Amino acid sequence: MSRRDIxxxxxxxxxxxxxxxxxNAFRGYHSPIISPKTTFVGTNSLNDFINHLSAYLSDDDRRxxxxxxxxxxxFGERVANRLSKRNIDSKFxxxxxxxxxxxxxxxxxxxxxxxxxxxxxxxxGGSAMDTAKLILLFYEKPEININNMSAPxxxxxxxxxxxxxxxxxxxxxxxxxxxxxVVTDTDRDPPKKTEVVLYEFCPDFVVxxxxxxxxxxxxxxxxxxxxxxxxxxxSYMLTMSTLFTDMHNLKAIELILKxxxxxVKRGSDMEAREKMQxxxxxxxxxxxxxxxxxxxxxxxxxxxxxxxxxGICVGLxxxxxxxxxxxxxxxxxxxxxxxxxxxxxxxxxxxxRDLLVSLRNFMDEVNCPLSIQELDNPNxxxxxxxxxxxxxxxxxxxxxxxxxxxxxINPPQYRKILETAYENxxxxxxxxxxx
Numbered sequence: 001m002s003r004r005d006i007x008x009x010x011x012x013x014x015x016x017x018x019x020x021x022x023x024n025a026f027r028g029y030h031s032p033i034i035s036p037k038t039t040f041v042g043t044n045s046l047n048d049f050i051n052h053l054s055a056y057l058s059d060d061d062r063r064x065x066x067x068x069x070x071x072x073x074x075f076g077e078r079v080a081n082r083l084s085k086r087n088i089d090s091k092f093x094x095x096x097x098x099x100x101x102x103x104x105x106x107x108x109x110x111x112x113x114x115x116x117x118x119x120x121x122x123x124x125g126g127s128a129m130d131t132a133k134l135i136l137l138f139y140e141k142p143e144i145n146i147n148n149m150s151a152p153x154x155x156x157x158x159x160x161x162x163x164x165x166x167x168x169x170x171x172x173x174x175x176x177x178x179x180x181x182v183v184t185d186t187d188r189d190p191p192k193k194t195e196v197v198l199y200e201f202c203p204d205f206v207v208x209x210x211x212x213x214x215x216x217x218x219x220x221x222x223x224x225x226x227x228x229x230x231x232x233x234x235s236y237m238l239t240m241s242t243l244f245t246d247m248h249n250l251k252a253i254e255l256i257l258k259x260x261x262x263x264v265k266r267g268s269d270m271e272a273r274e275k276m277q278x279x280x281x282x283x284x285x286x287x288x289x290x291x292x293x294x295x296x297x298x299x300x301x302x303x304x305x306x307x308x309x310x311g312i313c314v315g316l317x318x319x320x321x322x323x324x325x326x327x328x329x330x331x332x333x334x335x336x337x338x339x340x341x342x343x344x345x346x347x348x349x350x351x352x353r354d355l356l357v358s359l360r361n362f363m364d365e366v367n368c369p370l371s372i373q374e375l376d377n378p379n380x381x382x383x384x385x386x387x388x389x390x391x392x393x394x395x396x397x398x399x400x401x402x403x404x405x406x407x408x409i410n411p412p413q414y415r416k417i418l419e420t421a422y423e424n425x426x427x428x429x430x431x432x433x434x435x
Contacts, residue, residue, distance in 0.1 A: 007147045007194050010398040033244055034179050034199055035285050039206040041278075046082060049165070049207045054086040057118060061162065064090040065117035067108065067132040069124040072169055075212055076123050079167065091115050093135070096128045099184045099193065099304065108135035109142065112161075119163040122203075123212075125224070126173030126182075126310065129166050133181040133201040136161055146183070146196050157200040165205040169212045171263075171276040172224025172311055174231055174284020176206045180400075184304065190391065193300045195400040202288075208281060210274050218264050220309075222366050225260040225276060227311030228252065230318045232283040233335055233359075234293030237325050239406045241290055248286030253338050255279035257362065264366045291404035294396075295321035298417060301395030302372075305388050306380055315368050319356050319424065320417045323432040326352050328407045349433065356429055371424035382422055389418050 040048040053064070064083055068076035073094065080090045093108045108131060112120075122132035137144065140160050149155070158164075166176040175181075179202040185194045216224070232249040235241065241249070256279050262272035292314075298321070299313035326332045326348070333343050336351050339358040343351060360370055369375050372385060393414045396402065402409060416435075420428045 007398075007400070031242055032199070033289055034202050035177055035289075036202060036206045037204045039208060039281070041208045043210060045207045045209045046079065046167070049205055050079075050082050050086055050088070052205070053083070053088060053119065053163070056163075057088065061118040062088040063115060063117045064088055064119040064121050065093055065108075065112060065115060065135075066090050067093050067096060067120065067122045067124070067128050067135065069096045069128050069169075070094045072124050072128075075167070075169060079121065079123060091117070093131075096124060096131050098127055098307070100127055100130045100134065100182060101184045101191070102186050105131060105134040105138055105183060108132075109138035112139040116160070118161060119165060120161055122166045122176075123169065125168065125170040126175045126227075129168070129173065129175035129203075130181040130183065132164065132166070133175075133198075134183055134196065136164055137181075137196070137198065137201075146185075146194065149196060149198060153198055155198055155200055157198075163205065164201075164203045165207070166203040167207040167209065167212055168277075168280070170216060170220060170224040171213050171273070171280040172227035174228065174280055174288060176203055177281055177284035178202065178288035180288065182300070191304065192395060193304045193399075195300075197400065206281070208277050210270060210277065213277055214267070214270060214273050216267065218267065218367070221260075221263050221267065221276075222368055223309040223311035223315075224280070225256060225263065225311070225366060226315035226318075226363070226368050228276075228280040228283040229256045229260070230295050230299070230311070230314035231287035231292065232256070233318060234295045234314070234321055235287035235290045236335060237293055237322060237329065237331050237406055238290055238404050239329060239331075240404055241331075245286045245290050248282045250334065250338070252279045252283035252286055253335070256283075257338065261362075261365050292401040293321045294324065294401060294405050294409060294417075296401040297396040297399035298392075298414070298421070300399050300401070301392040302418075302421075304395060305392060306378065306385075308375060308378070312368060312375075315363060316370075316372060316421060316424070317417065319359055319429050320420060320432055322359075323352060323356060323429045324409070324413070324417065325406045326433050331406075349430070352433055353426070353430060356426060360426070372422045385422055389415060392418055 122129040179199045232252040236249040259272040259275040295314045295317040298317040303313040336355040341354045396414045
């Protein structure tokens, strides 16, 4: 496989250089803060956003491509109706698929060639927002090779499309705030989830309207909420963190611990829904300006092969990620405090054990499986899982998030974590800390 066929972070030389540069000292040299220009929050947020579009777009530019999941057309139509009242035309692209296969992105870019939108608006979950970001990229830069876009990268977008915007319909992915899009590179065998890192992917405008999240079913509330928790806890463990990201991640964890159980138990609890919407948003800013942790490397690799919801995937590996990195950092102390765990005059291993127990209890409270053997949709037999471990190790080790691990990790250590994950026994998780 040539260098053009692999992502930049899979190149061994560049990987080693990036890891060495990921120290706190380097963060003082290069530490941009990327976030949306404007976020409209509340029950009038959609009107505020469309009023802005109407004032901004000229008579010749009033075309919006709405990228929306097929099963969320009612939300797309609500937006389209509001746009039409301000004499703004819209067109749907609804072939949004989980894990964002590359061919759907190219299909969307082809529609842009015909429609010439000046605004690309994602309405949906993480897949819709990643699809919209990638459509923008391939529409404006059709010949670009996403494997060679080493971070930080600037493609020179917003030449044909003036605005990228997002209206999330889930509370978890944080994609409305980030400059990363995940695409399944179907040109590779087997297909691999690839992270495309581009500062220009951060949406210009975000609409956080409570009506767009209030009908999430309980299982989706759990999955997306666990995604937000993994974002904030996983990235807080990284020594690449800054005061800015710490502020967001810690507050996000506090909100999620309080309001996710309420959202799962009573979907009609709008206070909990709105608080989770904000928690997911600030978690997105927190982890988006650092990286996901190795729970994301593992979740990406496992999810690519077994097609489990992304939030559940990263949740399954969150305890292992914390335990493995706790050997070389005390940052898990702050996470423990949020669970009400005593820190002073206690052994590090005792604190970690209490944290893992508390986190597992929380996951159980929100109906998140604690191990791969507990999954029922799909059910994954142990033998079938073991057959895929070699491939998952390769995918995880060559994942973008591996570069940011506080404790350097190698393929045998990834294998150990993956083997542990099938049952995820507490003692086996603690062994990741001791060894």
